[in-house]
Amino acid sequence: MKKLTKNQQRTADFISRYIKEHLYSPTYKEIAEHFKVNVNAIQQTVAALVKKGALERNERIARGLRVKQVPNAELLHGSVKMITIPLYGNVAAGEPVFADNNIEGYITVDKPRRLSGEMFAVTVRGDSMTDKKIIERDKLIIRKQSTANDGEIVVALLDDEVTVKIFKKNNGKPYLQPANNKYDPIRRPFKILGIVVGLTRDYTEV
Amino acid sequence: MKKLTKNQQRTADFISRYIKEHLYSPTYKEIAEHFKVNVNAIQQTVAALVKKGALERNERIARGLRVKQVPNAELLHGSVKMITIPLYGNVAAGEPVFADNNIEGYITVDKPRRLSGEMFAVTVRGDSMTDKKIIERDKLIIRKQSTANDGEIVVALLDDEVTVKIFKKNNGKPYLQPANNKYDPIRRPFKILGIVVGLTRDYTEV
DNA sequence: ATAATTACTGTATATTTATACATTGTAATT
DNA sequence: AATTACAATGTATAAATATACAGTAATTAT
Numbered sequence: 336m337k338k339l340t341k342n343q344q345r346t347a348d349f350i351s352r353y354i355k356e357h358l359y360s361p362t363y364k365e366i367a368e369h370f371k372v373n374v375n376a377i378q379q380t381v382a383a384l385v386k387k388g389a390l391e392r393n394e395r396i397a398r399g400l401r402v403k404q405v406p407n408a409e410l411l412h413g414s415v416k417m418i419t420i421p422l423y424g425n426v427a428a429g430e431p432v433f434a435d436n437n438i439e440g441y442i443t444v445d446k447p448r449r450l451s452g453e454m455f456a457v458t459v460r461g462d463s464m465t466d467k468k469i470i471e472r473d474k475l476i477i478r479k480q481s482t483a484n485d486g487e488i489v490v491a492l493l494d495d496e497v498t499v500k501i502f503k504k505n506n507g508k509p510y511l512q513p514a515n516n517k518y519d520p521i522r523r524p525f526k527i528l529g530i531v532v533g534l535t536r537d538y539t540e541v
Numbered sequence: 542m543k544k545l546t547k548n549q550q551r552t553a554d555f556i557s558r559y560i561k562e563h564l565y566s567p568t569y570k571e572i573a574e575h576f577k578v579n580v581n582a583i584q585q586t587v588a589a590l591v592k593k594g595a596l597e598r599n600e601r602i603a604r605g606l607r608v609k610q611v612p613n614a615e616l617l618h619g620s621v622k623m624i625t626i627p628l629y630g631n632v633a634a635g636e637p638v639f640a641d642n643n644i645e646g647y648i649t650v651d652k653p654r655r656l657s658g659e660m661f662a663v664t665v666r667g668d669s670m671t672d673k674k675i676i677e678r679d680k681l682i683i684r685k686q687s688t689a690n691d692g693e694i695v696v697a698l699l700d701d702e703v704t705v706k707i708f709k710k711n712n713g714k715p716y717l718q719p720a721n722n723k724y725d726p727i728r729r730p731f732k733i734l735g736i737v738v739g740l741t742r743d744y745t746e747v
Numbered sequence: 748a749t750a751a752t753t754a755c756t757g758t759a760t761a762t763t764t765a766t767a768c769a770t771t772g773t774a775a776t777t
Numbered sequence: 778a779a780t781t782a783c784a785a786t787g788t789a790t791a792a793a794t795a796t797a798c799a800g801t802a803a804t805t806a807t
Contacts, residue, residue, distance in 0.1 A: 342784070358607050359565060359599070362764055376785050378766075383783075393565070397603030397764055397793060401564050444741070445648055468674040488744070534742035535650070538694070548754070568794055582755050584796075589753075603763060603794055753804070763794065769787090776781070 339389060346370070346380045347389050351402045360400040419443045422456040422474065423497070432497060432528065444476055444533060453479040455529070457490060457497060464488070464499055466514035469534065475499060476533030481526070488531040493523065502527065545595060552576070552586045553595050557608045566606040625649045628662040628680065629703075638703060638734065650682055650739060659685040661735070663696060663703065670694070670705055672720035675740065681705065682739030687732070694737040699729065708733065 339347060349369060353361045363381070367374045381400065384390040393399030423432065424439035433455070442456050459473040467488060469475070475490070483489045483502040490499055491511060500511035500521065511521040545553060555575060559567040569587070573580045587606065590596040599605030629638065630645035639661070648662055665679040673694060675681070681696070689695045689708040696705055697717060706717035706727065717727040 340783075357599075359602065359605055362603075363766090364764070372784080373786050374765090375767095375787085379784070393563075395765065395792070396565065397568075398605075399565055399765095442651055443649070445743075465674065468671065468676050470674050532743070532745050534740070534744070536740035536742075537651075537738070538740070539738050546753070569796090570794070578754085579756050580795090581757085581797095585754070601762075601795065605795095749807085751804100751806070754802085756799105756801080758798090760797075761795085763792105765790100765792075767788105767790075771786080772784085774781105774783075777779080 339384070339387060343380055343384055343387070343389070346377070347384055347402070350390065350400055354400075354402060360398040362398060420454045420456050420476070422458065424458070432492060442474060442535065444535060454532070455479065457499070459499060463513040463515050463518050466516075467501070469499070469514070470536075472536070474535045474537075475531050476535070477529035478532050479529045481528075483527055483530050490528045490531065491525045492528055493521065493525040497528065498525075499531070502530075545590070545593060549586055549590055549593070549595070552583070553590055553608070556596065556606055560606075560608060566604040568604060624651075624660060626660045626662050626682070628664065630664070638698060648680060648741065650741065660738070661685065663705070665705060669719040669721050669724050672722075673707070675705070675720070676742075678742070680741045680743075681737050682741070683735035684738050685735045687734075689733055689736050696734045696737065697731045698734055699727065699731040703734065704731075705737070708736075 346366065349366060350361060353365075361369075363374050363377045366381075367377045370377070381390060381392065385392045388403055391401045391403050393401075419441050420443075422440045422442050439458070444456075455477050456474050457477060459469055459471055459475060461471060464470075469488075477490050485502065485504050487502050488499065489502040489511075490497060491502075492498075493511070498511070500513055503510050503512045503520070508522070511525060513520070552572065555572060556567060559571075567575075569580050569583045572587075573583045576583070587596060587598065591598045594609055597607045597609050599607075625647050626649075627644045628646045628648050629643050645664070650662075661683050662680050663683060665675055665677055665681060668677060670676075675694075683696050691708065691710050693708050694705065695708040695717075696703060697708075698704075699717070704717070706719055709716050709718045709726070714728070717731060719726070
């Protein structure tokens with residue numbers, strides 16, 4: 336991105352701070368009043384900022400400015416790239432998995448690239464996926480889907496229990512493969528709930 | 542909070558989804574058009590939602606609605622629990638590590654509990670930490686600090702290079718321990734830049 | 748049963764907001 | 778020396794937006 340002039344930088348900073356505080360963009364007039372200049376001075380500065388890629392402008396939309404690049408490394412919460420999804424807890428046997436009362440909390444993550452669809456998260460229990468570098472208490476970001484390709488890591492419903500395994504189907508009957516040789520492949524019937532698209536780990540947890 | 546009626550719920554949901562998508566609130570007219578009703582029907586529903594505490598309305602501010610309680614477990618971006626931090630890229634030898642032009646991007650993560658201080662992120666290169674289940678391309682969330690306890694995973698500056706290792710100091714001279722037995726402990730001088738407090742992994746990356 | 752809340756229609760209006768046009772001056776490039 | 782990007786001013790205007798008033802009807806609570 337082209338470097339911003341001092342004036343452009345302070346304008347972008349003000350807009351950024353304003354949005355952070357109000358959760359909606361300032362109007363041209365408000366920005367102008369803040370800097371005690373004419374509205375059109377701001378219009379031109381904003382136009383320059385849009386051109387340089389620092390701001391996004393929604394034409395003819397009131398209060399439609401938004402920050403693209405973070406001017407002074409400020410926050411950009413609420414970015415389109417973020418997504419908030421439910422974290423499902425331990426699912427009791429027999430209960431529907433996606434019941435609202437199974438929601439343990441919500442986590443917000445960077446939306447994985449090139450992916451859409453409904454997403455959710457589960458907490459890993461046990462050590463059956465350690466060879467894939469997935470450990471107890473890791474939170475997995477899952478995209479809901481009922482099929483998977485060979486070798487993909489899936490969340491599956493198995494005997495009324497939710498489990499994370501590697502999905503295998505090399506020409507034969509599909510099965511679930513743990514990533515830890517102290518566990519055997521699982522060949523009982525199961526249902527795929529989704530595939531793993533992301534992972535978060537918190538080293539400050541107990 | 543008082544329970545929402547069905548109509549109020551679906552209105553709140555629409556507003557929530559709209560804001561999530563556009564990052565600015567819809568106008569009364571837009572909401573009305575979506576549900577194919579009169580503007581004033583929406584005005585009253587919104588007024589009820591404000592009264593019940595589900596929405597916040599900024600009087601006479603265009604597109605000034607915002608979601609307070611998350612109606613159907615929808616988004617809560619911009620939460621105080623989130624933090625946006627710079628992601629530092631490959632640091633060329635000799636260059637200062639935290640120079641702005643080393644910033645590769647920004648990531649937003651749940652703020653680790655009980656932790657404050659300045660934070661940043663780095664991308665993992667190589668396989669020296671695989672025994673700790675940290676692999677290439679994982680992004681580590683680091684809290685800046687210059688000391689560490691025995692056994693903590695640290696980011697350290699070593700010969701003008703940034704590296705991730707286990708910090709060791711059992712009574713003797715501190716050293717850096719890789720978590721992969723194909724690498725030897727490092728006993729050259731180093732400087733701790735921070736300790737690992739979190740990790741994110743994206744399975745959809747190339 | 749009666750009042751209050753909810754959900755709606757239609758029309759109108761004041762205010763807010765973005766945007767257009769005409770002009771000036773300065774600093775940075777070419 | 779000429780051109781372009783930048784930073785302003787002032788005046789207008791169109792479009793977007795919130796809001797006010799008057800009234801109907803169904804549902805829910807007292």
